[in-house]
Amino acid sequence: MATVTMARALNSALREALRADDDVLVFGEDVGPLGGVFRITDGLTREFGQERCFDTPLAEAGIVGVAVGLCMGGFRPVVEMQFDAFGYPAFEQIASHVAKTRNRTRGRLSLPMVIRVPFGGGIGGVEHHSDSSEAYYAHTPGLKVVTPATVEDAYWLLRDAVDDPDPVVFMEPKRLYWSRGEVSTARGSVEPLGRAVVRRAGRDVTVVAYGPAVPVALEAAREAARGGVELEVVDLRSLVPFDDATVVASVRRTGRCVVVQEAQGFAGVGAEVAARVQERCFHSLAAPVLRVAGFDVPYPPPAVERAHLPSVRRILGAVSRLQFDDEPDLTHGVAGVVS
Amino acid sequence: MSFQALRQTVDRLLPSSDPVRYVAEDGTPLPVPDDGGIPADAVLLDAFRRMVVGRRFDAQATVLTRQGRLAVYPSSRGQEACQIGAVLALREEDWLFPTYRDSMALFARGLDPLELLTLLRGEWHCGYDPMAWRTAPQCTPLATQAPHAVGLAEALRRRGRGGVVLVLVGDGGTSEGDFHEALNFAGVLGAPVVFLVQNNRYAISVPLERQSAAPALAFRGVGCGVPSEQVDGNDLVATLAVVSAAVERARAGRGPSLVEAHTYRVEPHTNADDAARYRDEEEVARWRAADPVVRLERYLRHRGLLTDREVEDARQEAERVAEALRAGLSGPLAGDPLELFSHVFAEPTPQLVEQRAWLAAELAAWDGDGGAGGDSDGVEEEGRSGWRR
Ligand SMILES: Cc1ncc(C[n+]2csc(CCOP(=O)(O)OP(=O)(O)O)c2C)c(N)n1
Ligand SMILES: [Mg+2]
Numbered sequence: 001m002a003t004v005t006m007a008r009a010l011n012s013a014l015r016e017a018l019r020a021d022d023d024v025l026v027f028g029e030d031v032g033p034l035g036g037v038f039r040i041t042d043g044l045t046r047e048f049g050q051e052r053c054f055d056t057p058l059a060e061a062g063i064v065g066v067a068v069g070l071c072m073g074g075f076r077p078v079v080e081m082q083f084d085a086f087g088y089p090a091f092e093q094i095a096s097h098v099a100k101t102r103n104r105t106r107g108r109l110s111l112p113m114v115i116r117v118p119f120g121g122g123i124g125g126v127e128h129h130s131d132s133s134e135a136y137y138a139h140t141p142g143l144k145v146v147t148p149a150t151v152e153d154a155y156w157l158l159r160d161a162v163d164d165p166d167p168v169v170f171m172e173p174k175r176l177y178w179s180r181g182e183v184s185t186a187r188g189s190v191e192p193l194g195r196a197v198v199r200r201a202g203r204d205v206t207v208v209a210y211g212p213a214v215p216v217a218l219e220a221a222r223e224a225a226r227g228g229v230e231l232e233v234v235d236l237r238s239l240v241p242f243d244d245a246t247v248v249a250s251v252r253r254t255g256r257c258v259v260v261q262e263a264q265g266f267a268g269v270g271a272e273v274a275a276r277v278q279e280r281c282f283h284s285l286a287a288p289v290l291r292v293a294g295f296d297v298p299y300p301p302p303a304v305e306r307a308h309l310p311s312v313r314r315i316l317g318a319v320s321r322l323q324f325d326d327e328p329d330l331t332h333g334v335a336g337v338v339s
Numbered sequence: 340m341s342f343q344a345l346r347q348t349v350d351r352l353l354p355s356s357d358p359v360r361y362v363a364e365d366g367t368p369l370p371v372p373d374d375g376g377i378p379a380d381a382v383l384l385d386a387f388r389r390m391v392v393g394r395r396f397d398a399q400a401t402v403l404t405r406q407g408r409l410a411v412y413p414s415s416r417g418q419e420a421c422q423i424g425a426v427l428a429l430r431e432e433d434w435l436f437p438t439y440r441d442s443m444a445l446f447a448r449g450l451d452p453l454e455l456l457t458l459l460r461g462e463w464h465c466g467y468d469p470m471a472w473r474t475a476p477q478c479t480p481l482a483t484q485a486p487h488a489v490g491l492a493e494a495l496r497r498r499g500r501g502g503v504v505l506v507l508v509g510d511g512g513t514s515e516g517d518f519h520e521a522l523n524f525a526g527v528l529g530a531p532v533v534f535l536v537q538n539n540r541y542a543i544s545v546p547l548e549r550q551s552a553a554p555a556l557a558f559r560g561v562g563c564g565v566p567s568e569q570v571d572g573n574d575l576v577a578t579l580a581v582v583s584a585a586v587e588r589a590r591a592g593r594g595p596s597l598v599e600a601h602t603y604r605v606e607p608h609t610n611a612d613d614a615a616r617y618r619d620e621e622e623v624a625r626w627r628a629a630d631p632v633v634r635l636e637r638y639l640r641h642r643g644l645l646t647d648r649e650v651e652d653a654r655q656e657a658e659r660v661a662e663a664l665r666a667g668l669s670g671p672l673a674g675d676p677l678e679l680f681s682h683v684f685a686e687p688t689p690q691l692v693e694q695r696a697w698l699a700a701e702l703a704a705w706d707g708d709g710g711a712g713g714d715s716d717g718v719e720e721e722g723r724s725g726w727r728r
Contacts, residue, residue, distance in 0.1 A: 051497070057527055062486050062520030069490020072475070073498065089516070096480045097487070104476055106464040107682040142683050165685040194688075241688035 003180040006154045010040045010172065012183070013158035014078065018048050021076060024162060026053040028063055028080030028116075037082060038118055038177055060090040064115065068097050071111040078162060084119040084131040091136065098167045099142030114161045115169045119147075120212045120262050122175035122309055124302040130174075131299055132263030134211070137169040138239045138272075144193070145239040147171040149214030151181030152190055153237060160193035168193070173212035196243035198250060202230030205319050206250040208273050209260040210236035213310055217260050220315035229319060239269055247273065248280045255286040256322045260310050265293030287322040352566050354557035358601050359570045361577040364629055366637020375580045378427075380644050386427055386575055387639055388653045390419045390632045393443045395657035396452050399664050400442065400459075404610035408668040410461035415443040417573070417605035418537055420631035422507070423447040424578030425535050425600070428586045429505055434495075436475045436488040436506040440537070444507060448474055452660055453667040460672060464682075482512040485521030485534065492525070492532035492595070503589045504532040505582070511542025513556050519563075522597065526563040531589035534560075534597045535582060537572060539604035544617040560597035572600025573631040576638065603629070676702065 004012070017024045026044055028036070032055035035042030044053040056063050060081060067077035081087035087094075094115065101111050121130030138145045144166055148154040154172070161168035184190075191197050199214065200221050209217040214235045221231035234250050236243065251257045257277050259270040274289040292310045300308045340348070361377065363369055371377060378386075393415070400412045415422060422443035426435060429448075437444050445455040450467055457466025458477055465476035475491075478484035488506035495502035512518055513536055525532050536556050540547045553559060560567030566588075570581040578600055585596035603626035607614040614623075639645035680687055680695040687695070 057520070057523050059516075059520040059523065061483075061517050062489075062524045065483065065486025065517060065521065066490035066493065066524055069487040069492070070494050072469075072487065072491045073494020075494055075497075092480060093483060093486070093517075096483060101476075102684070103682045104464050105469055105682075107685075108468050108470060110685060144684070241684075242690060244689060 001182045001184070003182055004151060005177065006148070006151045006172075006179050006181070007038060007040055007177040009151045009155040009181075009183050010158055011042055011044075013155045013162075014041060014044060015047065016185075017078070017159060017162040018044065018052055021162075023074060024052075024076045024078065025070065026078045026080075027056050027067075029058055029082045030055060031080050036080060038174070040116070040118075040172070040177075041080070060087060061093050064090040064093040064098060067113045067115075068093065068101065068111060071113055072109060076112045076162060078114040078116065080116045080118075082118070083125075083129050084117055084133045085128040087115070087117050087133060090115075094137070094143070094167075094169075095140050099140045102166065103142060110165050111167045112165050113167050114158070114164075115167065116172060117169060118172045118174045118177075120171075120173050120175060121299055121305050122212060122262075124305070125174075127299070127301065130305070132261070132294070134169075134171050134239060135263060135268045137171075138269055142167070143240060144168040145171065146193055146237065147173060147211035147239065148237065149173065149176065149199075149209075149211055149235050151179060152183045153235075155183045155185075156190045157193055157237065164193065171211060175212055176215070179215070191237070194238050194241045194243065196234050196236045196238070196246040198232060198246065199235045200231070200233040202232035202254070204230045204232075204254055205256040205258060205322060206232045206234060206247070206254045207258050207260060207315065207319075208234045208236065208247055208270075208277075210239065210269070212262050213260040216310055216312060217315060220312045220319075223312055224316060224319060231319065236273075242272075242276070244276060244280065247277065251277050251281045252284040255284050256319075257281075257285070257289045258292060258315060258318045258322070259289065260292045260315055262294055262310060264296045265291055266296045268293060290318040290321060292318050349561065352561045352564065354555060354560075354567045354569045354599070357569075358572075358599075359568065359577050359581050360574050361580060362574045362634060362638045364634060366634055366641050368638065368641065371580075375584060377576060378579045378583070382427060382579070383576065383635070383639060384644060384649065386423055386579065387632075387635050387645065388649075388656065389423050389427075389447050390443075390575070390635060391650075391653035392657040392660050393419050393423060393446050394632055395654075395661050396446060396664065397442065399661040400456065401606065401610055403664070403668055409456060409459050411609050411611060412456075412459055413440045413609045414604070414606035415440060417603050417626060417631065418539060419443050420575035420635065421535070421537050421570075421572035421578050421600035421602050424575045425505060425507070425582045425598075427579055428583040429503070432473070432500075432502045433586070434473045434475070434488070434491055434502065434504045436484045436491075436504065437477050438481075438484065438507055438509065438512070439477050439479050440509060441477065441507050445474065445477070448472065450474065452664055456664075456668075460668070462672065462674070463679075482508055482515035482518040482521070484508075485512075485518050486524060488532050488534075489521045489525045489528065489530050489595075492530035492589075493528050496529070496531055501590065502531070503586050504530075505586065506532060506534055508534060508536050509542060510536060510538040510540065510547055510550055510556060511545065512536075513559055514542075514550055519559070522560060522563040522565055522595075525595035526565045529594040531592070532595045533582065533585045533589055534565075534595070536597065536599045537602055538599055539602050541604050541608070541618070543608045543612065544614075546617075555599055557597060557599035565595050565597050567597040567599070569599040569601065572602035573629055573634060575631060575635045602631075
């Protein structure tokens with residue numbers, strides 16, 4: 001099977017969704033003939049016409065608000081927020097309507113829409129182009145929040161999101177757009193939306209990560225293994241609904257847990273994960289749950305973003321502080337020296 | 340575009356310099372423009388009946404807030420003509436997007452008075468079925484309903500089976516970004532939607548002068564290429580005629596319009612507001628004298644369409660509606676806390692299932708307590724009575 005980029009997989013998912021259901025519409029800023037600034041909608045207007053994939057005025061609240069009305073009229077809109085930080089003007093629509101409409105109509109009106117948000121840093125973006133905004137959405141009852149870390153997940157989670165009866169905020173890790181992988185187009189080849197998966201099994205420490213942090217966690221696991229420490233990497237995939245079962249089962253096996261996120265740490269998704277793990281696994285834990293996260297600063301400029309992003313070294317550092325009897329020190333370089 | 344052509348386009352979009360008026364304040368008919376027909380007699384009589392009943396309903400609702408039967412009520416008094424006139428321009432297949440202010444519009448749409456007060460009683464949901472009534476839930480975040488209306492209008496356009504959308508916005512609401520975004524989207528998409536701005540001169544306490552420097556709010560349409568008009572919103576005949584023309588233009592595939600209805604909020608913002616802090620009684624008295632219900636009655640009598648008998652019938656119906664409202668709102672709200680978890684998602688998440696079970700167990704423990712507080716544990720006691728309070 002040939003490998004494709006995550007960007008291509010997302011593009012294929014949209015194409016197949018448009019083919020599968022005439023009511024699916026794709027719209028946003030520059031998503032038409034240009035194919036989006038990241039080319040995720042490349043060729044869709046050519047194939048499906050302006051009626052199905054179209055450019056809108058530059059107005060994020062309007063884009064999401066119009067999508068609400070289209071849902072009421074029986075359509076399934078997939079809208080693009082051009083960048084994470086440019087989704088903020090739409091936040092009132094998302095928090096007050098997209099998230100609440102099913103509830104405030106007692107289930108009579110559902111909003112099967114997808115809001116795609118390219119998010120996160122690591123691409124050398126100038127200010128306002130690298131925010132991790134997932135916690136705002138995950139904190140809002142009524143929204144599903146999903147983020148793929150693999151190419152195959154990008155394809156299938158997006159297909160699942162389009163088919164979902166509820167609104168899904170689909171967070172696309174920008175810096176993984178050009179990562180490559182295989183995609184099986186047989187349905188059921190990956191876990192459905194709502195489940196976490198164990199990306200790598202390991203007996204010593206559970207590392208919980210999502211989106212752009214997953215490849216970093218996997219790299220850390222490879223390093224740690226060289227030092228004789230086995231990390232189990234859980235990829236959350238879906239922040240809402242949250243898959244407690246998979247996380248809890250893993251932590252009960254390993255007895256230790258590190259949570260990794262690229263977003264600033266304070267009041268973030270990682271804090272929620274840590275709290276849930278303590279509540280459910282306290283008697284299995286041999287050490288406090290530690291977090292590896294971005295600093296509580298506005299996302300930094302390209303020149304210093306490396307200092308901000310969770311790294312293999314920081315993950316290994318956290319692992320070494322998990323109160324092992326033999327105190328492994330994984331911090332001395334990426335090569336991973338274990339005493 | 341030549342200057343000439345530009346001039347013509349702008350003229351087509353611009354509202355008339357004065358609000359369109361068909362009936363003088365004393366009820367005498369005014370000359371009517373060639374292109375604006377007077378609505379049929381039966382329609383006007385029906386409108387009058389609804390205005391009389393609606394006025395009584397509105398007054399009753401305000402009284403019920405004082406008795407704690409409604410959580411809050413934003414009165415429509417003085418705005419009956421623009422709300423009822425606008426809604427009567429719609430057909431059943433059309434859609435209405437109301438705000439919290441628009442009880443008269445919902446009543447004119449045919450909704451049960453008791454049901455349309457659901458949100459204002461303090462429920463978390465709107466009561467009526469929006470799809471069945473083709474009426475969106477009353478919207479509170481200002482102007483956020485406007486882009487929904489445009490989206491739905493665009494959906495109707497795409498389906499090609501007809502249908503027009505009417506969205507109501509207040510003068511204050513026109514300052515919101517969502518209003519402009521919606522207007523602009525409507526223009527670009529050519530969606531069959533009519534924006535009705537009810538300019539009642541106040542946004543809570545803030546007067547129109549602080550809201551906009553535009554010559555009239557109707558001018559907001561021009562910049563978006565949306566044809567606009569202004570109308571005397573206390574003149575039911577003119578409002579019905581102008582909104583009908585806009586609705587029919589949309590129905591014919593000729594795109595969106597904006598109508599500004601000049602009116603006045605006679606009552607305070609809600610029962611909880613103190614209007615004496617920001618406007619004087621003289622001003623209110625002037626507008627009370629320009630009462631839209633009285634004006635329509637005089638007009639209909641002037642034209643010999645209305646007799647004492649019809650007026651009396653309408654009054655009696657109004658009393659029956661008020662009575663039904665009092666009876667319907669006499670009991671407490673029967674809320675089931677466990678339903679809180681039912682409509683967040685189509686399928687509750689594992690977390691919601693867990694939380695629901697947790698609350699169910701807690702409620703069962705409270706019930707088991709029998710309300711007598713037999714438990715000697717002080718902390719427990721506190722928790723249980725906390726739920727009842
Ligand atoms: C986005 C938003 N901001 C503030 C409020 C609080 N608020 C409720 S009504 C109101 C005044 C609205 O005035 P207007 O649009 O003229 O409508 P009216 O109440 O006069 O019908 C305000 C400020 C709100 N509901 N939504
Ligand atoms: Mg107002």
